[in-house]
Amino acid sequence: MRARITNEKTTGYDGRQLWRNPADNRIYATVGEPKLGFKEVDGYPIYDFNKHFDAVKIAKDGQLGGNQYHYDAFVDEDFRKLTEEYISDVQESGRVRTAALRSEKNRAVDIVNVWETVLGKRDRKYAGVNLAKNIGVPNLLISIDTVTKFTGMTRLDEGQLSQLKELTYSRQNFRARKYGLKFVIHEEARLVNVHNLLQDSIQVASNKIEQKQSFDVIAEADSLTNQAGNAWDTFVASTDRSTNNPFNDIGKAQLNIEGTGIGGSLTRIGMHQLTFSTYLTNTFVRGVASNGPADYSFEVGTRDLPGIPGIGLVLDNSIRQGDVLCVDTEREPTIALFQGPQRIGSAHDEETGDDKHFIIDYHLAAVIQSETGRQIQSVMTPIQW
Numbered sequence: 126m127r128a129r130i131t132n133e134k135t136t137g138y139d140g141r142q143l144w145r146n147p148a149d150n151r152i153y154a155t156v157g158e159p160k161l162g163f164k165e166v167d168g169y170p171i172y173d174f175n176k177h178f179d180a181v182k183i184a185k186d187g188q189l190g191g192n193q194y195h196y197d198a199f200v201d202e203d204f205r206k207l208t209e210e211y212i213s214d215v216q217e218s219g220r221v222r223t224a225a226l227r228s229e230k231n232r233a234v235d236i237v238n239v240w241e242t243v244l245g246k247r248d249r250k251y252a253g254v255n256l257a258k259n260i261g262v263p264n265l266l267i268s269i270d271t272v273t274k275f276t277g278m279t280r281l282d283e284g285q286l287s288q289l290k291e292l293t294y295s296r297q298n299f300r301a302r303k304y305g306l307k308f309v310i311h312e313e314a315r316l317v318n319v320h321n322l323l324q325d326s327i328q329v330a331s332n333k334i335e336q337k338q339s340f341d342v343i344a345e346a347d348s349l350t351n352q353a354g355n356a357w358d359t360f361v362a363s364t365d366r367s368t369n370n371p372f373n374d375i376g377k378a379q380l381n382i383e384g385t386g387i388g389g390s391l392t393r394i395g396m397h398q399l400t401f402s403t404y405l406t407n408t409f410v411r412g413v414a415s416n417g418p419a420d421y422s423f424e425v426g427t428r429d430l431p432g433i434p435g436i437g438l439v440l441d442n443s444i445r446q447g448d449v450l451c452v453d454t455e456r457e458p459t460i461a462l463f464q465g466p467q468r469i470g471s472a473h474d475e476e477t478g479d480d481k482h483f484i485i486d487y488h489l490a491a492v493i494q495s496e497t498g499r500q501i502q503s504v505m506t507p508i509q510w
């Protein structure tokens with residue numbers, strides 16, 4: 126439940142005043158200014174800030190739902206009873222609407238807007254960003270120094286001195302790109318809508334920022350060195366045995382990454398969900414004629430790669446079917462997501478009553494060590510759906 130208390134002190138609320146008691150953190154209504162205590166001015170509690178902040182914490186933790194309604198902050202028993210009755214009415218009728226609830230005792234509370242949930246504001250998950258190492262940067266210009274190691278030991282003849290060697294540094298400069306999103310909340314929308322338009326708009330906007338970052342990371346991964354893969358979805362004729370072994374393709378990618386001398390390692394693999402399904406149904410992974418359930422889920426996100434301990438799996442609907450993105454995200458990161466500063470602001474139009482809000486985000490996805498990444502291609506025939 127969400128409540129808005131309209132408090133116009135000039136009206137006096139039938140001569141009563143509102144005072145906060147620091148002892149119990151409650152709002153009291155009185156007939157005058159309390160000098161020695163609230164009892165002398167017929168003070169009675171109408172709102173409890175302690176319960177209010179507890180409800181805010183529960184809502185932020187995502188636990189507000191089901192039959193949990195936090196209206197206990199209103200100490201006025203008459204008002205609480207009306208609130209309970211309206212909640213029951215909403216649950217039975219299934220409609221969301223504005224309740225104009227008035228308490229004969231608590232004149233400080235004029236109108237309460239009550240609703241249960243909002244559908245349509247959520248977005249799908251975007252896990253592609255987990256293929257990059259997130260690096261926070263305070264400025265738009267990012268510089269990375271890459272060192273070229275000297276060679277190893279040299280055999281020396283009698284009386285021969287070894288050559289001097291030194292590390293060589295090269296600098297790469299990157300500049301974060303600027304992205305913006307602006308939305309408006311019309312005055313009419315605020316007046317006719319019972320929902321918190323600003324809160325819902327911010328949630329949608331934050332999803333779009335995450336979406337853009339994942340798209341950028343996957344686009345960078347598409348430029349990695351290609352490695353031809355073998356079909357994981359074909360079977361030997363007249364048998365139930367898969368033709369090719371996915372471990373060989375992934376093993377070759379790992380050997381290429383770790384054999385370059387850069388010092389990187391294969392730590393994470395990205396796939397489309399249907400590519401992962403093909404991987405799990407391959408008999409080299411699951412076994413021949415296995416009748417047990419496959420450990421599979423279409424849920425976007427990160428997890429361990431079945432069959433190869435120590436390698437993480439990233440599932441994202443934006444990765445092309447048949448492509449397997451192999452990267453290092455720890456020792457020598459293949460891709461970096463440079464997260465620059467973010468800025469938010471708003472402007473109010475006095476004439477129209479509209480509120481405009483904007484979010485500015487600076488970030489850049491870039492390949493910083495191409496040798497520690499590989500892209501295995503064509504491991505399956507894309508499936509239309």
